Amino acid sequence: MTTSDRTTSEAAAAGTAAYDAIVVGAGHNGLVNGAYLAKAGLRTLILERRHLVGGAAITEERHPGFSFTTFSYALSLLRPEIVQELDLVRHGFMPLMMPSSFHPTGDGDYLLLGDDDAQNVQEIRRHSPHDADAYERYHHDLDRVCQAIQPLFDNAPPDVFGKDPEDQADVKWLLDHLGGVDRKVMHDVVRLLTGSAADWLDDYFENEAVKGFHASSSIIGSKVGPMSPGSALVLLFHKMGQHDGHLGAWAFHKGGNGGFTQVLARAAEAFGAEIRLEAPVSSVLTREGRTQGVVLEDGTELTAPVVVSALDPRRTFLELVDPRELPYDLVDNVSRMKFRGVSAKVNFALDGLPVFPALPDTVDHFGGFLNIGPTLEYMERAFDAAKYGWYSERPFIDAALQSVVDPDMAPPGKHVMSCFVQYAPYELRGSDWESERDRFGDTAQAVLESHFPGFGDLVLHREVVTPLDIERHTGLTEGNIFAGEFLAPQMYFFRPAPGWSRYATPVEGYYQCGSGTHPGGCVIGSPGRLASRRILRDLQR
Amino acid sequence: MIRTTPFHPRLSELNTEGLYTHWQGHLSPLRYTHAPKHEYFAVRNSVGVFDTSPLYKYRITGPDAERLLAGALVRDIRSCRPGKAQYTIWCDDRGFVMEDGVVFRHSESDFLLTAARPNLAWFQALAGSLRVSLEDVSDDHGILAVQGPRSRAVLRELVPEVERLGFFDHTVAKVGSAAVTLSRTGYTGDLGYEVSVDADQAVEVLDAVLDAGRAHSLRPFGEEALMMLRIEAGLPLVDVEWRNSRVAFSDAERVTPKELGMGWMLRGVRDGDRPFVGRDAIRRELVDGTSRWATVGVVVDWADWDRLHRAAGLLTVKDEHPLPYESVLYSDSADSGDSADSVDQIGYATSLMYSPVLQRHVGLARVRPAFAEPGTPVRLETSLLHHNTTVAASTTSLPHFNPARKTAKP
Ligand SMILES: Cc1cc2nc3c(=O)[nH]c(=O)nc-3n(C[C@H](O)[C@H](O)[C@H](O)COP(=O)(O)OP(=O)(O)OC[C@H]3O[C@@H](n4cnc5c(N)ncnc54)[C@H](O)[C@@H]3O)c2cc1C
Numbered sequence: 001m002t003t004s005d006r007t008t009s010e011a012a013a014a015g016t017a018a019y020d021a022i023v024v025g026a027g028h029n030g031l032v033n034g035a036y037l038a039k040a041g042l043r044t045l046i047l048e049r050r051h052l053v054g055g056a057a058i059t060e061e062r063h064p065g066f067s068f069t070t071f072s073y074a075l076s077l078l079r080p081e082i083v084q085e086l087d088l089v090r091h092g093f094m095p096l097m098m099p100s101s102f103h104p105t106g107d108g109d110y111l112l113l114g115d116d117d118a119q120n121v122q123e124i125r126r127h128s129p130h131d132a133d134a135y136e137r138y139h140h141d142l143d144r145v146c147q148a149i150q151p152l153f154d155n156a157p158p159d160v161f162g163k164d165p166e167d168q169a170d171v172k173w174l175l176d177h178l179g180g181v182d183r184k185v186m187h188d189v190v191r192l193l194t195g196s197a198a199d200w201l202d203d204y205f206e207n208e209a210v211k212g213f214h215a216s217s218s219i220i221g222s223k224v225g226p227m228s229p230g231s232a233l234v235l236l237f238h239k240m241g242q243h244d245g246h247l248g249a250w251a252f253h254k255g256g257n258g259g260f261t262q263v264l265a266r267a268a269e270a271f272g273a274e275i276r277l278e279a280p281v282s283s284v285l286t287r288e289g290r291t292q293g294v295v296l297e298d299g300t301e302l303t304a305p306v307v308v309s310a311l312d313p314r315r316t317f318l319e320l321v322d323p324r325e326l327p328y329d330l331v332d333n334v335s336r337m338k339f340r341g342v343s344a345k346v347n348f349a350l351d352g353l354p355v356f357p358a359l360p361d362t363v364d365h366f367g368g369f370l371n372i373g374p375t376l377e378y379m380e381r382a383f384d385a386a387k388y389g390w391y392s393e394r395p396f397i398d399a400a401l402q403s404v405v406d407p408d409m410a411p412p413g414k415h416v417m418s419c420f421v422q423y424a425p426y427e428l429r430g431s432d433w434e435s436e437r438d439r440f441g442d443t444a445q446a447v448l449e450s451h452f453p454g455f456g457d458l459v460l461h462r463e464v465v466t467p468l469d470i471e472r473h474t475g476l477t478e479g480n481i482f483a484g485e486f487l488a489p490q491m492y493f494f495r496p497a498p499g500w501s502r503y504a505t506p507v508e509g510y511y512q513c514g515s516g517t518h519p520g521g522c523v524i525g526s527p528g529r530l531a532s533r534r535i536l537r538d539l540q541r
Numbered sequence: 542m543i544r545t546t547p548f549h550p551r552l553s554e555l556n557t558e559g560l561y562t563h564w565q566g567h568l569s570p571l572r573y574t575h576a577p578k579h580e581y582f583a584v585r586n587s588v589g590v591f592d593t594s595p596l597y598k599y600r601i602t603g604p605d606a607e608r609l610l611a612g613a614l615v616r617d618i619r620s621c622r623p624g625k626a627q628y629t630i631w632c633d634d635r636g637f638v639m640e641d642g643v644v645f646r647h648s649e650s651d652f653l654l655t656a657a658r659p660n661l662a663w664f665q666a667l668a669g670s671l672r673v674s675l676e677d678v679s680d681d682h683g684i685l686a687v688q689g690p691r692s693r694a695v696l697r698e699l700v701p702e703v704e705r706l707g708f709f710d711h712t713v714a715k716v717g718s719a720a721v722t723l724s725r726t727g728y729t730g731d732l733g734y735e736v737s738v739d740a741d742q743a744v745e746v747l748d749a750v751l752d753a754g755r756a757h758s759l760r761p762f763g764e765e766a767l768m769m770l771r772i773e774a775g776l777p778l779v780d781v782e783w784r785n786s787r788v789a790f791s792d793a794e795r796v797t798p799k800e801l802g803m804g805w806m807l808r809g810v811r812d813g814d815r816p817f818v819g820r821d822a823i824r825r826e827l828v829d830g831t832s833r834w835a836t837v838g839v840v841v842d843w844a845d846w847d848r849l850h851r852a853a854g855l856l857t858v859k860d861e862h863p864l865p866y867e868s869v870l871y872s873d874s875a876d877s878g879d880s881a882d883s884v885d886q887i888g889y890a891t892s893l894m895y896s897p898v899l900q901r902h903v904g905l906a907r908v909r910p911a912f913a914e915p916g917t918p919v920r921l922e923t924s925l926l927h928h929n930t931t932v933a934a935s936t937t938s939l940p941h942f943n944p945a946r947k948t949a950k951p
Contacts, residue, residue, distance in 0.1 A: 080843075080847075080900070083900050089898070089899055093900065094586070094898060097578050097897070099574065099575075099576040099579035114575040114576055115576035116575035116576070143856065147854075147856060244897055245858055245895070247856065254586065367579065404758060405582065405586075405758065407586075407691065407757050407758045412756035
């Protein structure tokens, strides 16, 4: 606790700071970071603006008995090391397998994939014999790419601009690693980092539905269509995750992604971190280029020699500190960084399971992602609207009926349905999201109705989460779900800005650990983990 | 001819895979869907049903029934009141374990014993001139295991008595017109029940359970899921964890109750006066401390497992399907990496799998007693790219997974 009769800077100077480290923002990265710092023995305080932890990964009872994953809803990218190192199983970590992926093909038929590869190949073959063996080749090629870049993913980017021997050793490590990568794999890496998902998929598949299915992850959270260069990078990023060792496989955490962040909070507290809710930070205190602590919106000053921002780069560099104290090129880069949220959610409480006419009597197609984006062209057309400042007339929807595998999410026999909807540009031309909220919800619902006749009759409650809502509730600038788009110039040693990709900032003792840092967004935890390593290393010096 | 169980007509309709194994001469589904892991999760997170009908079932009645069982079974049946059940084992004269089973006490003189193998002759021989009747009723009943955190909610709709059942309690009840025995027992290490019903009313009861379960995401699960569940629960399986001493060729295949991790069943044996088959040998083992093995859990070091695979250029394998073979355990001082030299062998893992709920590779193992202390570092034999190697692991206490709900008072 701060002593009221002493000023913050005196406290810091006298080495009597209340905390060793203060983390701003209890999103999952802030919690991961705080947990690691506390585990290393630092007196750690995590400050959260809202009444609950989790940020974009929360579960809320928005209708009595129904648990909504307001924002993010599925888990894959989370690094397995974090589960082990933070002992998360002890605190309730439980990713539930998604037994299926379901992709209506738009003509009444569907693609239904599951846990048995041989059966999946048959299902693909039903649509295209050509694509059956392409399917195996495709996944193997992609797995090899993931394997090759995983070390880059799981380590801080080297400082290619740095001059000291340690930086140069890091650069050498990177070059050595890349030098060992197989020629074909390296070529695939480059194709994925620069090209479009459509081009990449065209190299393997001929069937439009098969391509559509695989392209769904190429547009998530990004202002790209599957035909835009850059969409392959988004696809690759989403393949970098895993569920129990299966690359690219997804799970529902027990109780939704909010269930997961509750686990993290318990782990952080078990290591001794203190979490304070409803404690918005208004600024980071600095003196002569050094961090002193933070000031809360209510004026409370809290001291610590280390402050970690788990917010996005705009807030980290332009709001929490005075940008005039920062190098111009950093401020300039962060100001120009692309956010451009295009995602919204429409979450439903349902009276029963929707019915897909071709599969009237089974449930098992609802065990995982339900992908409404039949073909590349469908998705690309959905994107067209966003280019001109409007939402899609027939949007892409990544839906999930989590209560099918996790019945605790809804009353018996009832269901929650999370729908991630694109495209919904943050800025609407000639209107605003408050005026369009309901019409947008109707648009998404109409698409569902067209695939699941009678859907509307099942709706007990509907909640539309616009990009503006995302920004307001989580602080993610412009509602960008990744805290900065996944564009090549905003990744790796450029995330969030050239020269500042290693979790430090120009202010001594001030660090960054949000999704705007390497490797990026999703419920992944690495920014929080890698930043903690940096901080602990700096403290040892 | 392979047989089918009383539930088969309906359960086979729910089986999309047509994959069966043979269990005690019956068709037993390996899995019902393409995803046995999903069936496993039904039990860990909602509710699943398993057809356990192929077990042998013996009805033991008469004024001397208790005397027979007290002299045959390792646990003292006299402490089992009517309405209770006991998980128990029986041994040969040399104190080696033959089999395990569950005995249900219906009254002072009426018991039902389940077993994995036929055992009638053995019990009959022991009965001698006692006033007891032994009857093989294996085909008379179907047994449906209803397991998982929601099992109680599902059964409550059919059998209100379920609310009262404590761990290993049982009661007679009705499901619709069918008389059933409902017990709070199972082989999954979770909250769970078993419903025993006359064969001719089995489908009727099953349908009622499936109906009640629909709103709770109930699903049938097969043997693959069962194996994952029972390993996490630390429950041994005959012919995997040990060999019935009656059909073993070597003492190295045999285990004593203590060696099998059933030391907890032996309370009172050392100083008590109840004679039972194998008692003298077991006593000697306890007094002289001659146990050759201790049963423990093993947990593989995740980081070492990961390192091993990466170094080999492979993706890290996390397979929830148990290995179909034993793995040797070495002392930690044995050289890591290379040569699986037998000099340092200190035990063997009988079952090993990746546990989805624990996020670790876990196993059941037997080690020399000196290595039994939980947390003892060991090395586990594995093979990678056609090359024998070892991975770091440590011993731990069992069960691996033991949720409070399993035994919680109703
Ligand atoms: C609609 C949506 C769907 C998504 N779906 C998925 C998905 O299914 N799977 C997946 O892996 N990823 C998904 N994502 C992405 C993923 O959820 C995010 O990238 C990730 O959760 C961001 O985590 P974070 O900890 O970096 O930041 P955040 O979660 O944004 O956390 C920042 C925290 O800081 C707090 N805060 C802000 N300002 C202050 C302040 N001044 N003082 C104190 N606290 C403050 C916020 O309240 C918040 O709690 C989705 C995102 C969205 C928005």
